Amino acid sequence: AQKITQTQPGMFVQEKEAVTLDCTYDTSDPSYGLFWYKQPSSGEMIFLIYQGSYDQQNATEGRYSLNFQKARKSANLVISASQLGDSAMYFCAMRGFGMRFGAGTRLTVKP
Amino acid sequence: ETGVTQTPRHLVMGMTNKKSLKCEQHLGHNAMYWYKQSAKKPLELMFVYSLEERVENNSVPSRFSPECPNSSHLFLHLHTLQPEDSALYLCASSLFSGIQDTQYFGPGTRLTVL
Numbered sequence: 001a002q003k004i005t006q007t008q009p010g011m012f013v014q015e016k017e018a019v020t021l022d023c024t025y026d027t028s029d030p031s032y033g034l035f036w037y038k039q040p041s042s043g044e045m046i047f048l049i050y051q052g053s054y055d056q057q058n059a060t061e062g063r064y065s066l067n068f069q070k071a072r073k074s075a076n077l078v079i080s081a082s083q084l085g086d087s088a089m090y091f092c093a094m095r096g097f098g099m100r101f102g103a104g105t106r107l108t109v110k111p
Numbered sequence: 112e113t114g115v116t117q118t119p120r121h122l123v124m125g126m127t128n129k130k131s132l133k134c135e136q137h138l139g140h141n142a143m144y145w146y147k148q149s150a151k152k153p154l155e156l157m158f159v160y161s162l163e164e165r166v167e168n169n170s171v172p173s174r175f176s177p178e179c180p181n182s183s184h185l186f187l188h189l190h191t192l193q194p195e196d197s198a199l200y201l202c203a204s205s206l207f208s209g210i211q212d213t214q215y216f217g218p219g220t221r222l223t224v225l
Contacts, residue, residue: 032210033209035213037216043199043201043221044218044219045203045216047213047214047216050211050213052211053210091154093154095210099214100153100156101153101154102153103152103153
């Protein structure tokens with residue numbers, strides 16, 4: 001069975017600083033995809049970044065990067081130069097046979 | 112309209128009512144999903160449709176009835192709901208291309224069952 005764990009219910013970061021949101025996973029599937037989504041207070045889930053299990057390099061999308069450590073089964077999201085608009089819930093998700101989401105981390109960016 | 116749209120955005124209903132949630136995607140995808148997001152619980156996958164056929168149903172109570180008439184539209188018919196069904200219901204779509212299957216979400220319908 002697939003399992004996604006986000007151990008940080010809430011995180012605070014100062015504006016313009018970098019922050020790392022943790023995600024660990026467990027799966028017996030040899031192939032899987034890892035995703036991060038952002039959910040502002042409006043409710044919509046916004047896709048941020050994707051990492052495939054066979055990808056050799058860590059994924060990057062603008063200020064977002066994914067620190068993928070396959071042996072440790074971790075896929076942490078790094079947000080560089082935080083902005084006030086980054087305040088939201090962040091969800092890690094994994095797609096193998098189905099799509100499973102973690103419990104989420106609430107990020108608050110302080111001015 | 113672009114992306115994934117959902118209507119209504121907010122819905123309040125009694126336990127004896129019948130209502131429907133609508134989702135429409137304008138991305139040319141061939142798979143659509145319903146998720147339930149309750150307070151303090153992870154997002155729960157309810158139904159998956161691929162090419163208008165249901166491919167996954169995660170033991171959802173029969174008071175939730177999905178319908179996918181074509182690859183662009185998805186409905187969730189609701190009847191005889193319980194207060195614990197109050198939640199944010201999110202629709203998503205994707206190309207259903209395996210592990211690289213990025214799902215794009217709509218804004219959700221906030222449902223309150225009285």
